[in-house]
Structure formats: structure tokens, C-alpha cells
Amino acid sequence: MVLVEMKVNKDKLFTLLLIVFQALIVGFTNIAGKQAAMEVDAFVISFFRYVIGMLALGSIVLLRKIRIRIEWSDVKMLFFLMFFGMFCNQILFAQSLRFTVPSHPPLIYSLTPIVIIFIDILRKAEKATREIIFASVLSFIGVGIVLGKNIFIFNASILLGDGLVFIAMLCWSLYTAFSKPFVHKYGPLQLALILVIGAVILTRPGVFTALRRRIFT
Amino acid sequence: MTLPARRAHPCPHYPITDFFSIKSKAEYRYIRSAIELYGRATLARTYSNTSVYYYPERSTITGGLVFHAPLAGGKLPLNGELNAQYILHDDPDNVAFDPGTLIYSLRTPGDYTGDWKVNMRLKAMLQNFSIAAEFSAPLKAGEDLNYYFYEGIYTSSDFVYGNTFYAGINIEWSWWK
Numbered sequence: 126m127v128l129v130e131m132k133v134n135k136d137k138l139f140t141l142l143l144i145v146f147q148a149l150i151v152g153f154t155n156i157a158g159k160q161a162a163m164e165v166d167a168f169v170i171s172f173f174r175y176v177i178g179m180l181a182l183g184s185i186v187l188l189r190k191i192r193i194r195i196e197w198s199d200v201k202m203l204f205f206l207m208f209f210g211m212f213c214n215q216i217l218f219a220q221s222l223r224f225t226v227p228s229h230p231p232l233i234y235s236l237t238p239i240v241i242i243f244i245d246i247l248r249k250a251e252k253a254t255r256e257i258i259f260a261s262v263l264s265f266i267g268v269g270i271v272l273g274k275n276i277f278i279f280n281a282s283i284l285l286g287d288g289l290v291f292i293a294m295l296c297w298s299l300y301t302a303f304s305k306p307f308v309h310k311y312g313p314l315q316l317a318l319i320l321v322i323g324a325v326i327l328t329r330p331g332v333f334t335a336l337r338r339r340i341f342t
Numbered sequence: 343m344t345l346p347a348r349r350a351h352p353c354p355h356y357p358i359t360d361f362f363s364i365k366s367k368a369e370y371r372y373i374r375s376a377i378e379l380y381g382r383a384t385l386a387r388t389y390s391n392t393s394v395y396y397y398p399e400r401s402t403i404t405g406g407l408v409f410h411a412p413l414a415g416g417k418l419p420l421n422g423e424l425n426a427q428y429i430l431h432d433d434p435d436n437v438a439f440d441p442g443t444l445i446y447s448l449r450t451p452g453d454y455t456g457d458w459k460v461n462m463r464l465k466a467m468l469q470n471f472s473i474a475a476e477f478s479a480p481l482k483a484g485e486d487l488n489y490y491f492y493e494g495i496y497t498s499s500d501f502v503y504g505n506t507f508y509a510g511i512n513i514e515w516s517w518w519k
Contacts, residue, residue: 166483201372205379208405213426217460220481247376247411282487285507288477292462295424299407 155227158219167219172328174215175321182318193315199307203319206307210300211324217293225286232268233290239264240298248302361395363388377409380425396446398437398496400454401430406461420466427459429505434496457482457495459505470516478508 161170186193195203218230239261245251272287307316365386372379382404386397406425413420433453439446458481465474480495494506 167481168483201379205372205407208426209407213460216458216481224487243411244376246413247409249375253413281491281507284509285479285487285490288509289460289479292424292460292477295462 152231155222155230159222159227162219162222167216167223168328170219171212171215172325175211175325175328178321179318179325182314182321185314186318191312191315193311193319195311195319199310202303203307204323206300206304207320207323208327209296210304211320212327214293214296214300215324216328217289217296221286221289221293223286224282225290226283229272229283229287230290230293232271233287233294234297236264236268237294237298237301240295241302244298244302360390361388362390363395363397377407379405379407381405396437396448398431398434398446399429400432403428403430418466418468420464422462422464424462425460427461428456429459429495430454430456431496437496459495472512472514472516474512474514476508476510476512480505480507 158170221230242251242257242261246253246257251257304316311319363386365384367382367384369380369382382402384399384402384404386399386401388395388397404425404427406423408423409421411420411422412418431454432448432451433455436449436451436453437446438449460477460479460481462477463474465472479490482489482495485493490507492506496505
């Protein structure tokens with residue numbers, strides 16, 4: 126009995142460590158991303174991020190010999206998920222880092238659950254109780270207080286960056302809210318691969334523009 | 343005396359002569375329970391008398407969504423729109439502006455360039471009071487703040503105003519008797 130408990134605790138500890146490790150990686154992403162965004166173009170960063178993702182996921186899918194079949198009726202929603210969740214979210218996030226400080230994006234992204242709850246209320250999957258509305262308003266006020274000093278003194282650069290992150294956060298919330306049935310249907314790996322391939326195709330024109338500018342100027 | 347290159351096109355006679363132009367729009371809406379997704383494409387072409395009428399935009403492809411949330415039993419309607427656009431237009435560096443005739447014209451037709459733009463609008467209404475937040479920004483590879491605030495999508499050395507970054511909060515109160 127004691128051994129079983131210890132095993133459970135070890136598993137929990139390992140999960141906790143994984144979460145902490147993931148939080149650290151996410152935290153450093155903003156700092157490293159800021160530096161990368163200052164030197165490399167947002168379209169190029171996103172494009173190569175997707176290409177690496179596509180190659181990694183594609184290799185796993187090939188090695189596991191997983192077959193991917195997309196149902197025609199899902200194409201519209203998959204395109205929507207790819208467009209907002211992969212393409213817009215990533216480009217806007219990378220571009221925003223050029224103009225804002227690295228601490229703002231995670232703060233704005235912390236509003237994601239609130240937006241998802243709001244989408245669920247729209248879909249009538251959740252009721253708009255007083256508690257939810259009160260908590261949502263408090264969250265927005267909290268973020269507004271932290272960011273407000275830059276908005277109300279019209280620090281144009283940070284306002285632009287924060288605005289882009291806010292839209293990126295809305296895109297990510299849409300992706301999170303609407304992707305659930307497709308994750309169950311296709312599997313997380315397959316869904317990610319399908320969407321990443323789409324994002325690579327859509328990011329290409331921006332990359333060509335960026336590279337042409339870099340080469341010819 | 344030879345006129346400079348930018349003044350080489352004929353000056354318009356007012357009222358200006360007829361011109362033939364086509365503007366077409368196609369839109370597809372995919373309605374879900376909570377939101378409306380849409381894809382839209384516009385195309386603009388002027389076929390004759392381009393020296394008196396100039397429109398820089400060639401084609402715009404838009405992907406976005408609209409939602410209408412009747413919160414608090416419809417007493418607090420919240421409307422929102424979010425979209426991303428790919429605007430295909432003439433290369434601004436090939437566009438000339440004649441301050442004498444106030445006419446824009448294209449020096450070398452056919453050189454198109456594309457730009458991305460994102461737009462967002464959220465509007466909440468409570469009886470005759472409404473508050474709306476708007477945000478619009480162009481996105482272009484390798485550009486700095488100067489592009490976002492002063493140049494924008496259509497700006498060349500001849501254009502005064504482009505399609506630049508915009509953020510605003512509109513508060514309206516309607517009153518009637």
C-alpha cells in the first residue's frame with residue numbers, strides 16, 4: 126500500500142517537474158524570441174519554426190506508419206484552425222516581440238482561458254454566471270492595470286506590440302476552443318502535422334519578401 | 343520646354359472623361375453556432391482612361407470571423423470582428439503623383455506587391471451607450487516602426503497617407519427627444 130502511494134507520489138512529482146520545466150521553456154521563449162525577432166523577420170522565424178515542426182512530426186508519422194486521412198467535411202474547419210491558430214497567432218506573436226517588452230506577451234496570453242470561457246458561453250456550452258463574469262472582468266482589469274501605463278501615455282511602439290499580442294491571443298483562444306473535437310478525431314500528432322503543413326504554405330509569400338529584401342538591400 | 347516625366351501624362355479635362363472599371367467581390371460565409379467565419383476576395387481593374395482614374399488596390403483576400411453575443415438576455419449586445427487581409431496592390435515605388443492635377447498614375451504597370459494586414463473591432467452596447475475598441479495594423483517583413491506609423495501599405499515617396507497602424511477607443515452616447 127505504501128509502495129503504491131510512493132509510486133503515485135513519484136508520478137505526481139514527475140508530472141509537476143515536467144510542468145515546471147515547460148513553464149521555464151515557455152518563459153525563456155519570450156526572452157529568446159525577443160532577441161530573434163529583433164534580428165530575423167517574423168515571417169522567416171515562423172516559416173522555419175513550422176518547417177522544423179513539419180519535419181519532426183512528419184518523421185514520427187512516417188516512422189510509426191500512421192496514415193492520415195482528412196474528411197472533406199472537416200476541411201473548412203481545419204483551414205480555419207490553421208489560419209488562426211498556426212498562421213495568424215505565430216506571425217503576430219513573433220512580430221509583436223519586435224515592439225513590446227518580453228514580459229507583456231505571457232501576461233496577455235494569461236487571458237486565454239477567459240476568452241475560451243467566453244467562446245463557450247457563445248456556443249452555449251457554458252452559462253454566464255455572475256462568478257464567471259466577475260472573474261473575467263477582474264482578469265481584464267488586472268492585465269489592464271499592468272499594461273495601462275503604456276497605453277495611456279501613448280507609448281506607440283508598446284501599444285502596437287501589445288495590440289498584436291492581444292490579437293494573437295484571440296487567435297490562439299479560437300484555436301484552443303475549436304480544435305478539441307479534431308484532436309479526438311485525428312489525434313494530436315496528426316492534427317498538428319496537417320495544420321503545420323498548411324501554415325508552411327501560407328507563410329511562404331512573406332518569407333520570399335523578407336529574403337528578397339535581405340538579399341537585395 | 344519638355345515636361346518632367348511625372349507630368350508626361352495628359353492633364354484631365356473637367357468633367358473628366360468616361361472610364362471603364364470593374365470591381366468584383368466574392369464572399370463565402372460559414373456559419374457556426376457561435377461565430378460566422380468568412381472568406382472574401384475582391385478584384386479591381388480599370389481598363390480605359392487610367393490617366394484620370396487611379397486605384398492602387400488590385401486584389402484583397404480576407405479571412406476572418408464575426409460574432410454577435412446577446413449578453414444579459416440581449417440587454418448587452420457584444421459584437422466583434424477579427425480578420426486578416428492579404429492586399430495585392432501596385433508597387434508604391436512605381437506610382438507617381440502630380441500635385442498640379444492631383445492625379446496618381448502608374449509609371450510601369452504590372453509590378454504588384456503584397457502586404458498583410460490585421461483588423462479587430464469589438465463593440466459593446468448598453469441601451470444608447472456604446473464603447474468600441476478598434477485595432478488595425480499592416481504587417482510587412484523586415485519593416486520598422488517608421489513603416490507602421492508613417493508609411494503604411496500604399497505609401498511611396500509621392501503618397502502622403504498610407505494605410506498605417508491605427509488603434510482607437512470610440513465611446514458613443516446617442517440621445518434623442
